[in-house]
Amino acid sequence: MKPEEPSASLDLDAAIRPLPAFDCLEHKSAxxxxxxxxxRARPALLYRQAAPGDAQPPAPRKIWEMDSSLxxxxxxxxxxxxxxxxxxxxxxxxxAAKPTEHVLHTIAVAAASRHSLLSKQIxxxxxxxxxxxxxxxxxxxxxxALRALWAEARQAGEIPGAYWAILTHPLTSDAxxxxxxxxxxxxxHLVGAANRADIRRLHQLEEEKAALEAKLLRQEAxxxxxxxxxxxxxxxxxxxxxxxxxxxxxxxxxxxxDSPAASAVLHxxxxxxxxxxxxxxxxxEKAERRAEELAQSCQKTERAxxxxxxxxxxxxxxxxALEMQLDASSSEADxxxxxxxGGATLLYVGGRPHQIARLKAIVEVASGRFMHHDGGIEERxxxxxxxxxxxxxxxxxxxxxxxxxxxxxxxxCQQAGKPYLxxxxxxxxxxxRALRTQSFGERKLAVSASSx
Numbered sequence: 074m075k076p077e078e079p080s081a082s083l084d085l086d087a088a089i090r091p092l093p094a095f096d097c098l099e100h101k102s103a104x105x106x107x108x109x110x111x112x113r114a115r116p117a118l119l120y121r122q123a124a125p126g127d128a129q130p131p132a133p134r135k136i137w138e139m140d141s142s143l144x145x146x147x148x149x150x151x152x153x154x155x156x157x158x159x160x161x162x163x164x165x166x167x168x169a170a171k172p173t174e175h176v177l178h179t180i181a182v183a184a185a186s187r188h189s190l191l192s193k194q195i196x197x198x199x200x201x202x203x204x205x206x207x208x209x210x211x212x213x214x215x216x217x218a219l220r221a222l223w224a225e226a227r228q229a230g231e232i233p234g235a236y237w238a239i240l241t242h243p244l245t246s247d248a249x250x251x252x253x254x255x256x257x258x259x260x261x262h263l264v265g266a267a268n269r270a271d272i273r274r275l276h277q278l279e280e281e282k283a284a285l286e287a288k289l290l291r292q293e294a295x296x297x298x299x300x301x302x303x304x305x306x307x308x309x310x311x312x313x314x315x316x317x318x319x320x321x322x323x324x325x326x327x328x329x330x331d332s333p334a335a336s337a338v339l340h341x342x343x344x345x346x347x348x349x350x351x352x353x354x355x356x357x358e359k360a361e362r363r364a365e366e367l368a369q370s371c372q373k374t375e376r377a378x379x380x381x382x383x384x385x386x387x388x389x390x391x392x393x394a395l396e397m398q399l400d401a402s403s404s405e406a407d408x409x410x411x412x413x414x415g416g417a418t419l420l421y422v423g424g425r426p427h428q429i430a431r432l433k434a435i436v437e438v439a440s441g442r443f444m445h446h447d448g449g450i451e452e453r454x455x456x457x458x459x460x461x462x463x464x465x466x467x468x469x470x471x472x473x474x475x476x477x478x479x480x481x482x483x484x485x486c487q488q489a490g491k492p493y494l495x496x497x498x499x500x501x502x503x504x505x506r507a508l509r510t511q512s513f514g515e516r517k518l519a520v521s522a523s524s525x
Contacts, residue, residue, distance in 0.1 A: 133207075133241040136196050137188045143250075144185040146257055147240065148178055151199055151233045157181050160198060164191045199237050206234025210242055216249050223253060229431065230501075232260060275385050282378045289371045296364045303357050307350065314346045387497055387506075412508060414441030419508075420464035422457070422482050423448040423474030424499045432504060439508070448478035461485040467493040468507060 136147065148157070157177045165180065172180070184191040200207070206226075213219045219239060226235030239245050239253050321339045412435075419436055421429070421443065429445050436443040444460055446452055448469075457478075461467060467486050469479060479495075486493040494511075496503040 133243060135188075135192075135241075136185045136199070137192050139185075139240060141182075141186045143240065143254065144182045145178075146254065147199075147237070148181045148185065148195075150257060150261075151203065151237045152181070152195070156198055156202070160191065160194050164194045200241075203234040203237045206231070206238045207241065210235070210238035213242070213244065216244060216246050219245060220249065220252075223256075227256065227260075232257065271385060271388065275382070278378055278381055282374070285371065285374050289367060292367055293364065296360055296367075299360055300357060303353055303360075307353050307357075310346060310350055310353070314343070314350075317342060317346075392502065412439040412505070414439045414508070416440055416442070417465040418442040418444065418463060420444045420446065420460050420467040421504075422446045422467060422469040422478060424470050425473055428499055428501070431501060435501065435505070448474045454478070454481065457481060458485055461489050461491060464491060466511065467491060468496055468504065469493070470496045470499040470503065472497075473499045 136144070139147075154174045154177065157174075158172075161172070161177055161180055165184075168176075181191075181195060185195060186192075210219065210222055213222055219242060223235055223239060226232065236253065236257055239250065321342075414436065419441055421432060422445075424432070424445075424447075426447070433443040433445070444464060446457055446460055448454075461482070467482055469482055471479070483493060485491075492511075494507045496507055
């Protein structure tokens with residue numbers, strides 16, 4: 074079929090005109106459309122499916138051969154905003170104003186329903202971006218094999234490429250596609266809920282910190298006023314005592330005969346004043362101790378808040394690293410987005426055995442070489458010096474390595490002049506974040522120059 078040429082007078086309203094069956098703009102989303110038809114005859118989501126008697130599976134499906142209820146999830150999951158902006162800017166008539174990301178999404182969803190120039194370019198961009206995933210899923214010869222590959226992709230977090238590979242696979246059935254669509258729909262809710270929970274927790278901590286600081290300032294002001302008042306009272310009593318003693322001495326010197334009763338009264342007044350002075354001194358000391366305790370409590374709270382803020386920042390950085398890795402998973406991704414290790418050799422010490430294969434795959438995809446040592450659990454510790462000498466950089470998760478192995482690795486790296494990176498956890502996100510902070514191309518160039 075010859076693609077339709079875009080009209081020069083096409084505007085935004087024409088690009089996002091509602092389709093006959095489904096309309097993303099009027100809140101009739103793809104998920105609501107599919108779920109609303111569970112209890113009655115549901116239309117097929119794929120306009121072209123493999124027939125049981127076909128000798129050969131048909132060619133991969135095109136995006137305009139899919140039901141329009143799928144286009145919103147395909148555009149939002151499998152393409153980035155930057156790619157959409159580039160495609161629409163090149164293959165769509167000029168718009169009156171710079172479009173927002175929602176407008177870009179709406180234009181792309183509307184265009185995907187028609188066999189047009191823009192929909193063909195969207196199809197090509199999706200095929201280029203997820204070529205590796207499609208090659209991996211092409212090995213499946215049945216729906217059950219596709220289901221197993223989808224489960225592996227979900228476990229590894231490789232959703233965009235796997236979703237597009239299943240949508241275009243000729244063996245994908247309508248029932249299986251509904252399962253995959255439901256998984257993608259719910260994953261979007263889970264990711265949004267997790268981000269909202271982190272933001273709410275951070276706001277709650279900030280409010281608690283502000284309340285504690287205000288409370289501390291009020292208590293410090295009260296204690297300061299109390300101490301100043303007591304010191305003023307003590308000075309006043311001392312002055313009164315001194316004046317009374319001086320007056321009594323003058324009276325005694327002026328009297329011809331000193332009466333025993335007058336002496337007793339004088340001693341009683343002096344004793345009472347001393348008791349009052351001692352009591353006020355004890356109260357002041359108690360107030361000072363209380364002020365010191367409150368200051369220590371405030372410092373402890375500030376340290377806890379700083380630690381939680383640092384952890385939240387680390388989690389955000391790891392999420393950004395994961396998103397960048399997902400965006401750069403295609404071989405056609407921009408060089409600025411791809412993680413390029415420049416042929417560097419990484420030594421990973423410790424960690425959990427079931428995660429090593431995934432870490433190794435990520436390093437090898439990024440043009441690196443991966444070596445692993447379990448930290449002395451099953452492998453000999455005397456192998457570490459040789460591994461360190463062959464590595465360009467060493468990494469170890471602080472939550473899954475023995476104290477002895479960590480100290481030994483640090484000492485060997487310092488002796489060999491090799492850098493080492495402690496990771497916050499054994500997860501993929503922690504390693505990706507650490508690797509993106511390094512300049513492996515400059516390091517390899519420096520090592521080559523020194524060896525020459």
